[in-house]
Amino acid sequence: MNLSLDKTTPASNLLSEQVQLGGTYVDTVVEISEELFHMKELLPLVKLLTLVYKMRSPNADEEHHMNTLLRTLSGDNLNKITTDRHPEGFTRDEIIKSFSRFLSPVLNGLTGLGDFEQAVGAGEDPDSFRQFWALDDRNLLSDAASGRGPLAASTEPIIPFLETFIKDRSRRIALTQDHGALVLVPNQTRPGDEIWMMSRASSLVVVRRLDQPEDSTTDLSVLGDAYSHGFVKGKPPRGCKRQAYDDLEFLTSSVAVGLAGGVPR
Incomplete structure (x- = not known):
């Protein structure tokens, strides 16, 4: 297989004209925001x-879904x-408070909350639906219902979540097939598209397979870096073939080295 770099992918770490990158398949994107x-x-x-409601890794007993979403949106920064x-x-x-205000169209809107409840079948398991909104020692849905939520009167300046805590707002959140991770x-x-881990830096990238029917080969194109803390390390997802997890050495041509940016090695 050949790995090529998308023009948006940095190449600052590729120091020679021909570099081998080791990578391991992790999971496949099944849904995307x-x-x-x-x-x-x-x-x-x-x-x-x-998408977040469907998340399975980490599970709700290990970490609140809202905290996983908060960390994922910000790249844990x-x-x-x-x-x-x-x-400081x-x-x-x-x-x-900023995150709660970001979610307020659903938390404080009858239409938004109703649409979300219907989408996830909240009535089938109301306890899980309520637990979904837990974050630290509070519950965002309970706060909104009691008037302590993001739209409550306050003299504190508003901190816009998207503009403040998300570096690249053109990105998306994906849900993976086997781990159910964000x-x-x-x-x-x-x-x-597939999530791969580059072996030298343990950093995640998104890879797209480009089949070449004329010579029965597959090119792997790196779309860019990714972030997730929801994968269970050391345990391949159930239902996946073991050989998919064997390291592959990707050959990166000098054409890729000339592109702006870098792929983690």
Whole structure:
């Protein structure tokens, strides 16, 4: 198989004209959200939350779904983000209030909440639906219902979640097939694309298979880097063929080296 680099993929780590990259298949994208900049709209937000509701790794006993979503959206960089108004970063309380306001079209909107309840069949398991909204020592849905939610009167300045905590709002959130994990992926990702781990840095990338029927080969094109902390390390997903997890050495041509940016090695 040949690995090629998309023009949006950095190549700063590729120092020679011909470099071998070791990679291991992890999972396949089965569903995907709209671009994150659309999340101020109700329907894309409902679709995103529906993906999160289907998440299986980590499970709700290991980590609250809302915390997994929060970490995934931000690429787990919440503690590193600063602004001119907040040169020392943000407190956990400020982050959660901003996140709650981001979700307010569903939390505080009868139409949004009703659409989401219908999409996930909330009436079949109301306890799980309520638990879905747990975050730290609070419950975002209970806060909204009691008037303590993001739209409650406050003199504190509003911290817009998308603009403050998400570096690239053109990205999407994907749900994987076997792990049921959330992954922050490049804009051009679509169902059927694969998540691979580059062996040298243990960093995730999104890979697309490009079949070449004329010579019966398959090219692997790297679309860009990805982030997820929802994979169970050391355990291949059930139902997958073992050989899919064997390391493959990808040959990267000098053409790829000349592209802007870099692929983690």
